[in-house]
Amino acid sequence: xxxxxxxxxxxxxxxxxxxRDVNLQINDGEFVVFVGPSGCGKSTLLRLIxxxxxxxxxxxxxxxxxxxxxxxxxxGIAMVFxxxxxxxxxxxxxxxxxxxxxxxxxxxxxxxxxxAAAKILQMEHLLDRRPAALSGGQRQRVAIGRAIVRNxxxxxxxxxxxxxxxxxxxxxxxxxxxxxxxxxxxTVYVTHDQVEAMTLADKIVVLKDGxxxxxxxxxxxxxxxxxxFVAGFLGSPKMNFFEGELTGGAGTDQGHFKGEGLTLxxxxxxSTDKSVGDKILLGIRPQHMTLDSDGLLKGRATLVERLGTxxxxxxxxxxxxxxxxxxxxxxxxxxxxxxxxSIDAARAxxx
Amino acid sequence: xxxTPIQHASKTRQRLYTVALPVVLFLWLLxxxxxxMTSIRPxxxxxxxxxxxxxxxxxxxxxxVAVFTQSEALRYFWNSVKVTVPTVIISVxxxxxxxxxxxxxxxxxxxxxxxxxxAGNFVPFQILMVPVRDLSxxxxxxxxVTGLVLFHAAFQTGFCTLFMRNFIRxxxxxxxxxxxxxxxxxxxxxxxxxxxxxxxxxxxxxxLIFTFIWNDFFWATVLTQGESSKPITAGIRALNGQFVSQWxxxxxxxxxxxxxxxxxxxxxxxHFIAGLTLGATxx
Numbered sequence: 001x002x003x004x005x006x007x008x009x010x011x012x013x014x015x016x017x018x019x020r021d022v023n024l025q026i027n028d029g030e031f032v033v034f035v036g037p038s039g040c041g042k043s044t045l046l047r048l049i050x051x052x053x054x055x056x057x058x059x060x061x062x063x064x065x066x067x068x069x070x071x072x073x074x075x076g077i078a079m080v081f082x083x084x085x086x087x088x089x090x091x092x093x094x095x096x097x098x099x100x101x102x103x104x105x106x107x108x109x110x111x112x113x114x115x116a117a118a119k120i121l122q123m124e125h126l127l128d129r130r131p132a133a134l135s136g137g138q139r140q141r142v143a144i145g146r147a148i149v150r151n152x153x154x155x156x157x158x159x160x161x162x163x164x165x166x167x168x169x170x171x172x173x174x175x176x177x178x179x180x181x182x183x184x185x186x187t188v189y190v191t192h193d194q195v196e197a198m199t200l201a202d203k204i205v206v207l208k209d210g211x212x213x214x215x216x217x218x219x220x221x222x223x224x225x226x227x228x229f230v231a232g233f234l235g236s237p238k239m240n241f242f243e244g245e246l247t248g249g250a251g252t253d254q255g256h257f258k259g260e261g262l263t264l265x266x267x268x269x270x271s272t273d274k275s276v277g278d279k280i281l282l283g284i285r286p287q288h289m290t291l292d293s294d295g296l297l298k299g300r301a302t303l304v305e306r307l308g309t310x311x312x313x314x315x316x317x318x319x320x321x322x323x324x325x326x327x328x329x330x331x332x333x334x335x336x337x338x339x340x341x342s343i344d345a346a347r348a349x350x351x
Numbered sequence: 352x353x354x355t356p357i358q359h360a361s362k363t364r365q366r367l368y369t370v371a372l373p374v375v376l377f378l379w380l381l382x383x384x385x386x387x388m389t390s391i392r393p394x395x396x397x398x399x400x401x402x403x404x405x406x407x408x409x410x411x412x413x414x415x416v417a418v419f420t421q422s423e424a425l426r427y428f429w430n431s432v433k434v435t436v437p438t439v440i441i442s443v444x445x446x447x448x449x450x451x452x453x454x455x456x457x458x459x460x461x462x463x464x465x466x467x468x469x470a471g472n473f474v475p476f477q478i479l480m481v482p483v484r485d486l487s488x489x490x491x492x493x494x495x496v497t498g499l500v501l502f503h504a505a506f507q508t509g510f511c512t513l514f515m516r517n518f519i520r521x522x523x524x525x526x527x528x529x530x531x532x533x534x535x536x537x538x539x540x541x542x543x544x545x546x547x548x549x550x551x552x553x554x555x556x557x558x559l560i561f562t563f564i565w566n567d568f569f570w571a572t573v574l575t576q577g578e579s580s581k582p583i584t585a586g587i588r589a590l591n592g593q594f595v596s597q598w599x600x601x602x603x604x605x606x607x608x609x610x611x612x613x614x615x616x617x618x619x620x621x622h623f624i625a626g627l628t629l630g631a632t633x634x
Contacts, residue, residue, distance in 0.1 A: 052528050073534030085525035089547045098543075099533035150533065 002063045002076070002153035002186045003028045004049065009058035011041075011048055011210075018044050019210045022058075026188065026203070031180050034190045035197040036207035037233070042190045043158055045207070049188060050079050050156050063153050075154075078147035082159040084139045086131040092118075092142050093127040096149045117148040120182065121175075137168045144179070157189040161196065173199060194234050198222070206230050227270065228281060228351040237286045237312055240323035242297075246280045246350065255350045257282050260317055262296050264345045271351060281351045286312070286326035288347040295342035299323065301333050315339065390414055390602035397598050414603045418590070423578050424604050427586030431611075434499045434571075434582050435564045439557050441500070442507040443515075447553065449508070450515030451541050455527060465516060471509040477569070484573055494576045502574060503564050511556055518552040519545060554622035562612040583608045 004026040011019040018041045026032045034042040047053045049060060051072035060067050067075045087095050094101075096114045105113075118124045121141045131139055140160060147155055160176070161169045177200055180187055191197055197204050198218045206213040206221065206229070214226040218234075225231035231239045244259020246269075255269030257280065267282070274280055289297070299315030302322070313325045313333055325341065333339060357368050377384075389397070391411040401407065418424045453465050483502060484493070492498030522545065530540045546553070571585035581589075587608065590600045 050532060052531070071534075072528075072532040077532065079529065079532050081525040081529060083523060083525050085523060085529040087526065087530075087544060099530070099535055102535055102539055102543075146529075146533075 003030075003061075004154060004186060004188065005059075005061040006045075006049075007059040007061075009045070009048060009060065010056045011044055011053060012056050017210055019048065019056075022210075022212055024205060024212065024215065026186060029184050029186055031187045031189065031200055031202045032205060033197040033201035033203070034188065034205050034207055035192065035194060035233070036213075038192055039209075040207040041210040042192075042207050044210075046079075046156055046158055046188060046190045049075075049154075050077055051075050076152055077154045077156055078150045078152035079156040079158065080140075080143045080147050080160050082162050084131075084143040084163075086139055086142055086146075088131050091128055091130055092123070092134070092145075095131070095142055096146045100149065113149050113151075114145075117145045120148065120179065121145050136164050137172060140164065140172060141175075144176075148183070153186065155183075155185050155187040157187065159191055160189075161191070161193070176200065194236065198234070204234075206233060224268065225270075225283075225349065228283065231283045231349060231351065235285055237324045237326055239283045239285050240289075241351075242282045242284075242317075242321055242323070244280060244282055246274050246276055246278050248276060250275045250278075255280070257348075257350055260319060260321065261298060262343065264343065264348065267345045267348045267350050269350045274350075283349040283351055284343055284347065286324040289325050289341040289343055291325075291327070291331075291339065292342035293340060295340035297341045297343060299339055299341075301335050301337050301339060304331075304333055304335060306330065313339070386602045386605060389599055390606055392599050394597060394599055397596070410599070414599050415607070418600050418604045418607065422590050422600070422604075423586065424583070424590070424607075426578060427581055427583040427589075428608075430496060430580055430586070431565060431582035431584070431608075433496045434503065435561055437500045438503040438507065438564045439560050441504040442511045442560055443553060443557055445504070445508050446511030446515040446556070447519075447546065447549070448541075449512045450517075450519050451545055453512070453516045454519035454522075465513075468509045468512045468516075472513065476506055480569075480573055483570075487574055493574060494580050496580050499570060499574055499580065499582070502570060503567070506570075507560055507563065511560065514556055515549065515552060518549050522548055551623050554619040558612075558616050558619050561615050565608075565612050 004024075006022050006024040009019055009022040009024075010017070022045060034045060036042050044053060048055055049062075051067065051070065055068055062075055062077070072079075087098060090098060093114055096117060097110045100110045100113065114127070115124065118127060121144060123138065123141050123145065126134065126138060126142070131142065134142065140163075143160070157176075161172055164172060173196055176189075180200075189196075189200060201218055203215060204218055204221050205215050208229050214221055214230045221230060222234055225234065228241065232241070242260040242262070244257050244262070246255055247258045247263075248256035248265070249269055251272065253269055254266050255274075256265040257263070257267055259282065262282070264282070271280070297317070299317050301313050301315050303314040305312040305314075310326055310328050311331045311333075313331070314322060315325060316322050325339070357365060360368070385403070388406065389402070391409050391414060392401070392406045393408055393410050393413075396402075396404075396407050449468075453461055453468075487493040487498050487502065490498075492501065526544060526548075527540055530544055535543070565582075566584060567582075568584045571582045575581045575585060583604070587601055587604045590597055590604055
């Protein structure tokens with residue numbers, strides 16, 4: 001059983017704390033995605049699991065073994081790097097066979113394992129080529145193949161799709177998802193792309209400034225974000241936030257809100273430490289607002305983006321708060337036009 | 352494309368180019384040409400003052416054969432080989448190892464140590480002449496091939512390390528991390544990954560150091576005395592006898608002495624392929 005457990009993991013470079021007290025449980029066979037803006041420490045956390053960086057304090061267990069003092073090769077992991085890191089002077093076959101060869105695995109077994117991995121990734125015809133003769137997507141597949149051959153307990157992916165173009169990124173993402181189903185191995189995947197996180201993950205870990213903001217399934221995080229950061233980070237276009245006042249329901253999970261011309265009651269109240277009269281933020285996704293000529297939220301359109309599948313309107317309220325409205329229909333809203341919306345309190349959040 | 356091909360320039364420029372190029376080439380090669388002309392003259396011409404005129408006879412074969420038969424030149428040549436080859440091997444291998452350490456490992460003293468290597472290159476070795484000679488006499492290395500090799504290697508390794516460290520530093524770091532994760536030992540990473548990838552650097556450095564050492568006159572003069580250890584650069588002087596000047600033989604020997612570095616350059620040429628790391632990363 002290849003579960004990964006992080007207990008009180010801390011890492012600092014000099015005086016800068018990069019990872020502050022991370023506790024995390026990754027179950028066997030689970031696909032976990034670390035997501036966050038650049039500089040949030042997600043790659044460092046992965047490198048700590050891999051053993052490429054040393055812990056400042058805390059414990060890491062892989063498959064019930066404490067691995068803090070083990071070198072990367074003894075941790076039962078395989079890692080795929082953003083830059084692929086293929087050995088340029090070796091053929092694809094030798095790239096995959098290199099470590100097995102040095103570990104003294106028999107020629108026949110190496111052959112078998114490399115061919116099996118190549119078959120899974122459909123790249124048997126590439127085995128004789130050098131990395132320079134491969135496209136970006138093929139190189140990434142070789143890098144994944146090199147990980148598969150080692151038959152690890154845990155796969156680690158460090159932004160594996162960042163260097164691919166949009167179309168290839170989508171295809172490779174689908175392939176990685178299939179591969180995970182097929183192999184069923186525990187996988188930790190780092191990305192800054194929320195779409196990758198939402199589509200691939202069984203469990204998303206949102207990080208910010210070296211701290212875990214929220215852990216949960218993609219839909220849990222989307223529906224009930226634990227704080228303003230998670231709410232703003234997941235979902236596109238970004239969630240709208242309006243400043244206002246808590247007018248009731250303090251201490252419960254349902255709050256009343258007043259502000260920006262709106263009065264709402266029965267809104268999901270996230271922060272428990274607010275009392276009536278405190279300033280509070282109302283969050284509502286651009287997709288969860290309804291055009292309504294009697295609506296209380298009024299704004300003036302400043303930009304209309306027609307994406308074909310969706311229309312996104314940027315607006316400005318009278319108080320100068322900018323917000324967005326998104327809707328799958330073609331709308332004939334023009335720039336400068338005044339629009340009003342009603343908000344479904346059941347889909348809003350108070351932070 | 353830059354520079355713009357001469358075919359695209361104006362007619363006047365083209366004419367100027369066709370005239371100037373051979374002239375410049377001639378001027379450039381004039382010293383070499385002068386030495387060559389001297390090397391095929393009979394001694395008589397030089398003694399009678401016919402230094403730059405038409406030779407009274409062409410003694411090409413006689414002179415070049417004489418260099419090897421009438422003097423110890425062959426021995427000096429062999430000494431040069433015995434000094435140069437081991438020096439190149441020792442300095443370049445030490446530099447690869449030290450360069451790997453300085454480039455790949457993170458330790459507190461990595462940078463100060465590296466600066467020390469650079470700083471060493473700023474010391475003009477002429478000021479070390481007397482102490483080094485003293486040292487070599489005391490250690491019994493004076494006038495030996497071993498002594499020359501050791502001192503040359505000591506002086507060259509600093510520069511070589513600077514060179515190799517910077518090349519190894521430029522390799523994608525993920526390559527090494529990837530190999531570590533795969534359980535490849537450090538020495539094997541060095542041998543199977545780093546060395547093949549810095550081959551062009553090793554080739555260039557070897558040629559450079561080979562030329563430095565082969566052409567060295569300073570230490571050859573300071574640290575050797577007898578026939579048994581004198582390399583060709585210092586040995587050529589001995590062709591001028593104590594009482595007779597034999598400039599035609601000195602010239603012939605000088606030209607012969609210049610050949611090995613050129614041969615080495617061409618022998619190593621096929622290794623100077625840039626872009627060996629192509630395909631390692633996103634490229």
